[in-house]
Amino acid sequence: MTRRASSRRWPFLAFATAAVLVATTAPTAATAAPQPDADTGWTKGTPPLSTPWTDDVSPTNALPEYPRPQLTRSSWQNLNGVWEFAGAAAGEAPPVGEQLAEQVLVPYPIESALSGIQRHEDRMWYRRTFTVPERWQVGRGQRLVLHFGAVDYDSKVWVNGHQVATHRGGYDGFDADVTDALRPGGQQELIVWAEDLTDATFQPIGKQRRVGDRGIFYQGSSGIWQTVWMEPVSATGAIDSLNLTPDLGDKSLRLRANPTSGAEGLTVEAVAYDGHKAVARVSGPAGTDLTIPIAKPKLWSPDSPFLYDLRVRLFDGRKRVDEVGSYFGMREIGTAKGADGKLRMTLNGKILFHMSTLDQGFWPDGLNTAPTDEALRFDLEQHKVLGFNTVRKHIKVEPSRWYYWADRLGLMVWQDMPATKPGRPTVEWQRQWESELGEMIREHAAHPSIVVWVPFNEGWGEWDRGATGRIADSVKQQDPTRLVNAHSGVNCCDSLGDSGRGDIIDHHQYLGPASPLPTAGRVAVDGEHGGMGLEVDGHMWFGEGGAYWMAPDSETLTRRYVENQRDLLRIANTCGVSAGVYTQITDVEHEVNGFFTYDRRVEKMDFDQVRAVNEAVIRSADGTGANVPPPPPGTPGLTGVGYWPLDENAGDTANDEAGNNDGRLVAGPTWTAGKTGSGLLFNGSNQYVDTGRTILDTTASYSTSAWVRLDSAGGAFQTVVSQDGASNSAFYLQYSGADRRFAMSFAGVRALAPTTPVAGQWYHLVGVRDAATGQLRLYVDGQLAGQASACLGDGSTGPLVIGRGKFGGNPVDYLDGTIDQVHVYDRALSAAEVTALYESGK
Structure with a gap:
């Protein structure tokens, strides 16, 4: 019988308004209506944007490459192609022997145009038949293993009505020995059930949402989205996985060939090759650590990504029962002090700046799945064209071939763990997330390109700062050969604060770059900056786009990028920053801040200029060129270069008793009783005092102080003193509504007081920017209350x-309360001076 397609469907990217729906479903250029495939009946959908590879996809060439480059076998069969498809209901029995009404192209997620379905289903069925090649001898000395690269999210698998696998996790692979479920000869039936509730749960999803949001989250991907294949292995035993760990100090490769269950007593032989020449070999018991000596090793690096080939055989006595191919790179990631004494990242013992983009890994035609292997390689190749040596794979895990191309092309990879949706996951989901983190590391630890693991991003899904530190330690224990970035963007957004663990301090700042300082034990990096955008008509997912800053044309965008990267070089040499991650390699949906449009058809900057400045940063950002003059001594005394006692008690001017910078009362703040004498009361909506002058050199050291009494201490930001920059204030002495605490802040960086102030109570605030130490310090009532790098x-x-x-670019954060005795200083006040100032004002 035929199973009807589910009626629980909705249009692809069905948003709230008809206008948005039209923008997202209409093709960019007129194209012929898709025609069903003559042999299978499958019809390719029409993506809102097509890539140069969209038309290359067909039922006969859906990602035909062997999907696991570090564990290859010569005998295998790809099961990608057209499968039957139907929506499913919870608890529904598998459709054994039933024909499903629709056709889906595996392995493209069902929401994608390339799948032919182009809608979301919470639950779904896949069905196909296959035949086991007779030459494989399955059941006569061989077993049949079925592999899934990834299915999002919960999945179950049946062969001939027998359930053979259950799996949870959308980014890791799984397999099943299906031999005992096979019929004797002829066609075999394969059924897969998948459930993907995406952001309705706390499952790890990265940037996926059931529908995109015209912001930083994108259309989700459900069901089978990586290659499905099968291969025969010996019934005596087989190699299940390889652990490959280079050791430059010992000039060797540590290898462990992990056997399938029951094969632990077999013997392994491994041979390393430089081209066709065997350079080393080792043999020993399967499942144990073996050492392959590599005399005069050729090192892997972005400039010379040399890879050794590897052949690993499994023997039962003298009988060879399995053979796999692989490869490895000899490289070492670490840290060391530079000439300026600041800790920096190293590759193969030498300081090397990580020049990176943020790479989301989304495609307008295939969503989570690149249309072809050539397309998958393209983004990485363009990193090299643009002069980057690193790519941050942002809260997504890619198919193994993506890492293969990073290995081959010579790109260092920061690998993020996919985040849950923001918020605090339940204990069950916390355990699941940690389990998937460990599996991600296990599956990809052999790739030489991966140099950094990143468990958390901007606090998304973070549930406890202590747990974050524990997780960073567990990642380091699982893989001590790589650096651990416990929390990228620890200064941002939903972060619960710095756990102090891991090898890296990572700040985000748009437009940036961020300028954290390294410590004796942790390097400092700019984990995200940039985000400068340009709209290109006819190449946008929504027909319009957004970014942190929009350029009018390519020339302006290129110029700003070059300026931004020169700032990055200055920060690297002055502050000791070891890496810069620019957002991003391509546009994604509403975000138009890529080097390429989302369809990869338009280069949005002058790539020659981009490459030149990127290579200049890599070449020079090691601290040897740093020559930072000491800050000037500044004006002595506690009066400062600006002092507004606010004792006038009348009129529309606040007199400056230290200089010639009288303040004009804007929108009528009212005179009232101050801490001593009179003060100014502000209404929290439009009132402030404008001095009309740029008083402080905010690139140097300075301080500012005031007495303040808040009328409300809720969730709104309130600024006491600031100085306007081009887009943002250069600093904010403020009440941070997000934290409900006083702070001395830059955009994206806050030195926070430990407790919430009481409305109606006077407090003395001092904010210090110390250029010599690279710190922001906040004092409350004469005592140090918070500091930030x-x-x-x-x-x-x-x-x-x-x-x-x-x-x-807009006035914000108006104070709701009273201010008195405002000072500004052209130097960093000492702790003793802060105390004296507080005592003098009481």
């Missing part, structure tokens, strides 16, 4: 203002 200060040419801030 901020090596460089933002320049500003706008006026110093009292009672508001500036962000994104």
Whole structure:
């Protein structure tokens, strides 16, 4: 019988408004209506944008390459292609012997145009038949293993009505020995059930959402999205996986060939090759650590990504029962102090700056799945064209062939763990996330390109700062050969704060770059910056796009990129930053901040200029060129270069008793009783004091102080003193509504007080920017209350203002309360001076 397609369907990217729906479903250019395939009946969908590889995809060539380059066998069969498909209901029995009504092209996720389904289903059935080649001898000395590269998210597998596998996890592979479920000869029936609730649960999803959001989250991918294949293995035993760990100090490769169950007593022989020449060999018991000596090793690096080939055989006595091919690279990632004494990242013992992009890995035609292997390789090749040596794979895990191309092309990889949706997951989901993190490391640890593991990003799905530190330690224990970035963007967003663990301090700052400082035990990196955008008509997912800053044309975008990277070089040499991650390699849906449009058809910058500045940063960002002059001594005394006692008690001017920078009262703040004498009361909506002058050099050291009494201490930001920059305030002495605490801040960096202030109570605040130590410090009532690393200060040419801030080009964060006795200083006050200032104002 025929199973009807599910009626629980909705249009691809069905958003709230008809206007958006039209923008997302209409093709960019007129194309002929898709025609059903004559042999299978499958019809390719029409993506909102097509890539240069969209038309290359057909039922006969859906990702035909062997999917596991580090464990290859000569006998295998690809099961990609057209399968039957139907939506499913919870608890439904498998459709054994039933024909399903629709056709889907595996392994493209069902929401994608390339799948031919182009809609979401919470639950789904896949069905096909296959025949086992007679030459394989399955059942006569061989077993048949069925492999799934990845199925999102929960899955079950039946062969001939027998359930052979259950798996949870959308980014890792699984397999099953299906021999005992096979019929004797002829066609075999394969059925897969998948459930993907995406952001309705706390399953790891990265950037996926059931529908995109015109922001930083994108259309989700459900069901089978990586290659399905089968291969015969010996019934005596087989090699299940390989652990490959280079050791430059010992000039060797540590190898463990992990056998299938029951084959632990067999013997392994491994031979390493330089081209066709055998250079080393070792033999020993399967499942034990063996050492392959590599005399005069050729090292792997971005400039010379040399890979040794490897042949591993499994023997039962003298009988060979299995043979696999693989490869490895000899390289070592670590840290060392540079000439300036700051800790930096090293490759093969030498300091090397990690020049990286943020790579999301989404495609307008295949969503989570690249249309072809050539397309998968393209993004990585373009990293090399643009002068990058690193790619941060952002909260997504790719098919093994992506890492193969990074290995071959010579790109260092920071591998993120896919995040859950923001919020605190339940204990069950916490355990599941940790399990998937461990599996991600296990599956990909042999790739020489991967140099950094990143468990958390900006606090998404983080549930406890102590747990974050414990997880970083467990990752390091599982893989001590790589660096651990416990929390990328620890200064941002949903972060619960720095656990102090791992090898890396990672700040995000848009437009940036960020300027954290390394410590004696952890290097500092800019984990995300940039995000500068350009719209290209006819090449946008929504027909319009957004970014952190929009350029009017390619020339302007290129110029700003070059300026931004020169700032990165200055930060690297001045602050000791070891890496910069620019957002991003391609546009993705609403985000138009890529070097390429989302369809990979348009280069949005002058690539020659991009490459030149990137190579200059890599070449020079090691601290040897740093020549940072000491900050000037500044003006002595506690009066400062600007002092507004606010004792006028009348009029529309606040007199500056230290300089010639009288403040103009804007929108009528009212005179009221101050801490001593009078003060100014602000309404929290539009009132402030404008000095009309750029008083502080915010690239150097400075301090600011005031007495403040809040009328409310809720979730709104409130600024006490700031100075306008081009887009944001150069600094904010403020109440942070996000934290409900006082802070001395830069955009993206906050030195926070430990407790929430009480509305109606007077507090003395001092914010210090210390250029010599690269710190922001906050003092409350004469005592140090918080500090943060901020090596460089933002320049500003706008006026110093009292009672508001500036962000994104707009006035924001108006104070709701009273201010008195405002000082600004052209130097960093000492702790003793802060105490004296507090005592003098009481």
